[in-house]
Amino acid sequence: MPHDPNVIEVDEIRVDLRHRPLAAFLAWLLPGAGHLYQRRYAKGSLFMVCILSTWMLGFALGGGHVVYASWQPGDKRWHYLLQAGVGAAALPALVQSNRMQKFTDQRGATSPGYQPLWGGFMAPPHRPVIEDRTDEVSAWFAIHGAGYEMGTWYTMIAGLLNILVIYDAYAGPLAVPISGKRKDPEDADKGGGDKDSEPPDGPPDQ
């Protein structure tokens, strides 16, 4: 039987990863979509619900202002690098950032004629943003309080979790679990792992 590198077996379940790079790209673009493409419907649905709901909950907690792209003095929004892990959901921020850049003068201030797209959805704050000064970011903090912080964390964690999902779509489950051995298809009929065993004691593989 020819060895197909895209077929693995985990927990005595045969998994066809199909076109791995495409699955990984789909998993990034829409959490869970890569698994749906691989016909791993239960896991795909689980990832989609968990990650997108966390991301949207965080977005709502922050009043819709926690996801934006900006790399200006005083407002280096590194959080976006993690938030962008959820793919298409975070991409409008890049469009808004590009528009803001066009309306930013040489002094780093937003031009008076600037109007954000889509009612300000994922738009960066008006510039300049200066620490300890009253600006649009401080107004968002004042209005949403802890929700702004937690919303930022939720969206970042959702993006980070999707990195695990992308890996799972590309290469299968992250670690070889003690409950099931990943095997070559040629060895599949020689006996499997212990499907019913408990996860190992101590810290989980993270």
Add this chain to the structure above:
Amino acid sequence: MSGPKWLNEESFMLSISPTYLLYYVPLIITISLVFGATRHEDTSLILKHSAHTARWITGFMGIIFAILVVVEWLI
């Protein structure tokens, strides 16, 4: 707010409201399920691993919390 002194809103660590801890619930559910599902294919094993992860993270945070409460009580 009634209850033990260390749980009162005024004396709670960092003066945060205990309701702030509710933010933890959706996070631990999501993190545990995603961790479990990225390590297994079998649904029952995913759920077992998720429960294990949730217990471990909660226990770890509980221990850290207890240490901080004791430290706060000492100083």
